[in-house]
Amino acid sequence: MTASDVRDYDPGDGRLSTPSTTRPSAWSADVRPRPTVALPPLAPDPRQAAPDWFEVVEHFREGLVVCDADGVVRHVSPVAERLLPEVTPGELLSAAGVPALSEGAPAGFIHRGRQLTARQVPLSDARCCWYVEDVTDSASRADALLAERARSAFLAVVGDKLGNPLHPDRAAAAIVRLAVPALAEVAVLVLAPRAGRARWWRGSRTDDEAPTVDSGVLAGGDLPAAIADGLTGVEPHAVDWLVEQAVDAGWLPGLAGTESAARVVPLPGRDAPVGVLLVARRATRWYDEADVELIRAFAARAGAALTTALLYRDQAEVADTLQASLLPVEPVEAAGVQWGTAYRPAQAGLRIGGDFYGSHRLADGGSVFFLGDVSGKGVEAAVFTGQLRQCLQALHRLESHPARLLRLLNDALLETTQAHGQGRFATIVLGVARPERDGGLTLTMAGGGHLPPLVLRASGEVEAVPLRGMLIGVVSDPRVGEVTVRLAPGETCLLYSDGVTEARGGRRGDELFGPERLVTALTGCQRMPAPALAERVEQVTCDWLAQGDHDDIAVLALRAAGLSARGARHLHSVPAGLDQAGETPA
Amino acid sequence: MTAATAAVDLDDAYSGYLDCLADADEYAATDLAIALLDAGVPAERVLLDLVAPAQAEVGERWARNEWSVAQEHAATHISEQVVAAVSAYAKSRPTRGRVVVACMDGEWHALPPRLVAEVLRLRGWQVTFLGASVPAAHLVSYLHRYDAHAVALACALPMRLPYAHRMIEACRRSDVPVVVGGRGFGADGRWARRLGVAWAPDAPSAAELISDERALRGVPAARLAHLADDEYASLLRRRGELIDSALAELRERVPAAREYTAAQLDATVSDLGHIVDFLAAAVYVDDASLFTEFVQWLAGILRSRGVPAGAVALPLEHYAAALRDFPRAGRMLALGCAALPATAH
Numbered sequence: 001m002t003a004s005d006v007r008d009y010d011p012g013d014g015r016l017s018t019p020s021t022t023r024p025s026a027w028s029a030d031v032r033p034r035p036t037v038a039l040p041p042l043a044p045d046p047r048q049a050a051p052d053w054f055e056v057v058e059h060f061r062e063g064l065v066v067c068d069a070d071g072v073v074r075h076v077s078p079v080a081e082r083l084l085p086e087v088t089p090g091e092l093l094s095a096a097g098v099p100a101l102s103e104g105a106p107a108g109f110i111h112r113g114r115q116l117t118a119r120q121v122p123l124s125d126a127r128c129c130w131y132v133e134d135v136t137d138s139a140s141r142a143d144a145l146l147a148e149r150a151r152s153a154f155l156a157v158v159g160d161k162l163g164n165p166l167h168p169d170r171a172a173a174a175i176v177r178l179a180v181p182a183l184a185e186v187a188v189l190v191l192a193p194r195a196g197r198a199r200w201w202r203g204s205r206t207d208d209e210a211p212t213v214d215s216g217v218l219a220g221g222d223l224p225a226a227i228a229d230g231l232t233g234v235e236p237h238a239v240d241w242l243v244e245q246a247v248d249a250g251w252l253p254g255l256a257g258t259e260s261a262a263r264v265v266p267l268p269g270r271d272a273p274v275g276v277l278l279v280a281r282r283a284t285r286w287y288d289e290a291d292v293e294l295i296r297a298f299a300a301r302a303g304a305a306l307t308t309a310l311l312y313r314d315q316a317e318v319a320d321t322l323q324a325s326l327l328p329v330e331p332v333e334a335a336g337v338q339w340g341t342a343y344r345p346a347q348a349g350l351r352i353g354g355d356f357y358g359s360h361r362l363a364d365g366g367s368v369f370f371l372g373d374v375s376g377k378g379v380e381a382a383v384f385t386g387q388l389r390q391c392l393q394a395l396h397r398l399e400s401h402p403a404r405l406l407r408l409l410n411d412a413l414l415e416t417t418q419a420h421g422q423g424r425f426a427t428i429v430l431g432v433a434r435p436e437r438d439g440g441l442t443l444t445m446a447g448g449g450h451l452p453p454l455v456l457r458a459s460g461e462v463e464a465v466p467l468r469g470m471l472i473g474v475v476s477d478p479r480v481g482e483v484t485v486r487l488a489p490g491e492t493c494l495l496y497s498d499g500v501t502e503a504r505g506g507r508r509g510d511e512l513f514g515p516e517r518l519v520t521a522l523t524g525c526q527r528m529p530a531p532a533l534a535e536r537v538e539q540v541t542c543d544w545l546a547q548g549d550h551d552d553i554a555v556l557a558l559r560a561a562g563l564s565a566r567g568a569r570h571l572h573s574v575p576a577g578l579d580q581a582g583e584t585p586a
Numbered sequence: 587m588t589a590a591t592a593a594v595d596l597d598d599a600y601s602g603y604l605d606c607l608a609d610a611d612e613y614a615a616t617d618l619a620i621a622l623l624d625a626g627v628p629a630e631r632v633l634l635d636l637v638a639p640a641q642a643e644v645g646e647r648w649a650r651n652e653w654s655v656a657q658e659h660a661a662t663h664i665s666e667q668v669v670a671a672v673s674a675y676a677k678s679r680p681t682r683g684r685v686v687v688a689c690m691d692g693e694w695h696a697l698p699p700r701l702v703a704e705v706l707r708l709r710g711w712q713v714t715f716l717g718a719s720v721p722a723a724h725l726v727s728y729l730h731r732y733d734a735h736a737v738a739l740a741c742a743l744p745m746r747l748p749y750a751h752r753m754i755e756a757c758r759r760s761d762v763p764v765v766v767g768g769r770g771f772g773a774d775g776r777w778a779r780r781l782g783v784a785w786a787p788d789a790p791s792a793a794e795l796i797s798d799e800r801a802l803r804g805v806p807a808a809r810l811a812h813l814a815d816d817e818y819a820s821l822l823r824r825r826g827e828l829i830d831s832a833l834a835e836l837r838e839r840v841p842a843a844r845e846y847t848a849a850q851l852d853a854t855v856s857d858l859g860h861i862v863d864f865l866a867a868a869v870y871v872d873d874a875s876l877f878t879e880f881v882q883w884l885a886g887i888l889r890s891r892g893v894p895a896g897a898v899a900l901p902l903e904h905y906a907a908a909l910r911d912f913p914r915a916g917r918m919l920a921l922g923c924a925a926l927p928a929t930a931h
């Protein structure tokens with residue numbers, strides 16, 4: 001074999017291809033072996049005699065096996081000798097017992113515990129050369145890299161899915177769903193027992209379908225020993241009886257104890273573990289050190305998500321209770337009055353704000369009603385509305401005349417705000433509604449610096465009620481306006497907060513909605529039931545806002561229900577006010 | 587009572603029910619529905635074969651300018667009361683998990699999702715109905731607080747699809763599966779598929795979908811690669827400027843527009859804004875049919891209110907000129923113009 005054998009041949013896969021192979025005159029000088037090959041330095045001087053061809057080739061990382069036209073081995077390089085000791089010069093290659101060295105065989109194969117690749121290159125005179133390379137190390141490095149990448153990608157997905165605060169049950173279900181199939185065929189999460197009961201979630205899958213999640217409860221005392229240990233923070237190591245315990249607990253459907261591998265890791269919590277994760281799969285994929293590390297990393301993220309979720313739940317329980325006490329209470333049923341309300345706090349997630357409304361029934365058949373707005377926003381404002389509503393709740397029993405009641409409220413608020421040094425104030429419309437014989441209503445209203453109410457007349461016109469007055473909670477003897485309005489049957493009085501008229505929207509999002517647009521929106525709506533009217537005000541305001549920020553919005557509508565109202569029969573069958581925030585009765 | 591006689595009763599009841607809505611007689615409407623239940627008609631049929639088609643008819647009457655907005659609102663309110671009464675009558679007990687039903691933020695058509703909510707309740711789900719225009723923050727804090735098996739979101743106007751998508755993603759981040767419904771996702775749900783979310787055409791199929799958790803979670807991902815061209819975001823940024831210039835041109839070319847009252851001006855600005863919003867939504871889901879369907883609908887609405895169809899063609903042409911650098915929006919505007927009746931040009 002000479003250099004001319006390969007001179008005009010391009011191996012085709014590019015791995016050894018160099019332009020120099022077509023330039024025989026520069027052959028020896030231009031050979032560029034891959035840098036890892038330990039080759040004696042070649043003199044760059046072309047005038048120096050070329051080294052012996054075999055001397056160069058013998059040092060290739062690839063071993064060479066050259067066969068003649070009959071398939072008889074003619075040359076085996078030292079590297080090939082080491083990799084394929086069966087191949088003997090002078091004998092048929094096919095007789096050597098290396099099936100991978102035959103035409104059409106796959107390039108990669110395992111031979112004597114090493115991962116090899118082989119490729120056949122035809123030479124002149126029907127001869128051929130097999131290039132055989134040992135890729136065990138690079139393949140295992142590539143595998144390790146891919147595995148590491150898969151682990152990082154998995155943990156990234158986990159972080160993404162568990163990074164948001166979740167409901168604890170959601171978090172638990174998400175954890176077991178994520179664990180399958182990346183970590184296990186069956187994953188069981190057991191939460192630390194609460195009140196003697198331990199809840200568990202299990203993710204499992206059959207075939208290649210998406211994992212299914214189920215859950216259950218165990219008495220704290222019935223937990224498998226390994227799980228109980230895990231809950232104390234110990235990671236059990238005796239993995240063989242662990243599987244038995246999980247099988248006994250009925251957690252491993254389709255996995256028999258003898259042919260399964262399992263691991264248990266605690267999920268770190270605030271002090272003690274928040275739960276324990278059990279992962280199991282067929283023993284064909286044993287959990288090695290890297291797997292266990294991945295499970296621990298997963299458990300750390302899962303533990304953080306669960307801890308956050310539980311913390312959120314505990315705090316939300318407290319917040320919900322407080323919040324419920326600060327939400328406006330729907331007006332109480334009253335003879336001859338159809339109530340309509342709308343409420344949209346500025347901070348949507350909070351659901352409470354500085355606007356308030358409500359009503360109380362009076363002993364004489366009338367009703368006290370009110371709508372107002374306290375200074376400030378958010379929780380502090382909501383707390384102040386709570387104080388204000390409680391004051392009214394108590395005071396309306398002593399005084400039912402609107403202006404005098406408003407002055408009493410003012411005194412009470414002044415005392416409270418001065419005692420707490422809050423410096424808070426409120427605007428309010430406070431009225432008393434009394435049904436008339438003809439089905440109409442007489443409204444006597446006192447004004448505490450709030451926007452004047454509107455009245456929808458039966459003609460379809462909208463009137464502003466001339467009601468003035470000063471803020472309450474500021475001075476000890478405020479000027480309080482008072483006005484009496486008569487509503488014929490079907491007519492409606494509308495109280496609203498400045499969140500409506502001061503809503504900013506329009507073309508540029510900075511134009512005030514203003515009272516004129518409100519009047520336009522209400523004109524011609526005289527036949528609307530009060531709840532529909534209140535919702536209409538809320539809707540036109542929100543449409544105007546076009547998803548922009550807004551102040552608290554509150555609307556209270558009173559409609560003279562008229563004599564035809566057969567309220568009594570339906571009062572119990574129709575839940576009053578379709579509650580937007582809470583649950584409708586089941 | 588057999589199913590056949592029940593069907594006859596429902597047909598009879600339907601026109602009577604529409605009369606109740608027309609008279610804004612809440613009590614008569616409720617009595618009628620309760621009488622059907624007393625006669626043995628299943629609650630689900632009263633909801634889906636009486637209340638739902640009546641509500642569709644109410645919408646049609648508004649579109650034909652036969653009913654005012656006030657009448658439409660009053661009728662809707664009455665139907666809501668009827669739904670509540672039917673639900674109270676049926677007294678279903680929850681045996682299954684919790685499902686949260688809500689309207690998208692900015693979406694006020696609450697009756698269709700309420701019907702879905704009641705059908706789910708009748709089928710044993712523990713249903714929470716959050717009502718109209720639910721802010722995403724409110725929905726998400728609710729989902730954090732109460733574990734939900736699924737969320738059903740309604741969207742009646744395709745214009746809100748970009749917001750809908752944000753809301754869907756917010757629910758997904760809480761790991762709660764979402765099913766959507768409503769005309770806003772297209773008659774065949776094609777924009778739901780575009781946004782990668784499960785879609786149900788009606789209440790019974792929503793109930794079936796919610797019972798099948800695998801189907802709920804196994805939805806192909808959203809296909810929104812086209813958003814990389816930034817046309818949607820740029821359209822939103824230029825919204826105010828587009829409306830201003832369209833209004834200026836309208837005043838210049840249509841002398842009557844200079845005499846508009848404040849209310850007429852607001853209505854015009856709102857229509858001009860809707861055109862931009864629908865265009866933006868069409869760009870968002872990359873489907874010109876969203877825009878052309880809207881243009882035809884708008885032309886019909888305006889025609890029934892005596893507004894010449896040219897009032898739609900003019901802003902479309904104006905926007906097309908202003909958005910020369912927006913290839914996708916430009917193509918949709920051209921198709922929108924072409925979809926207008928011939929007299930419009």
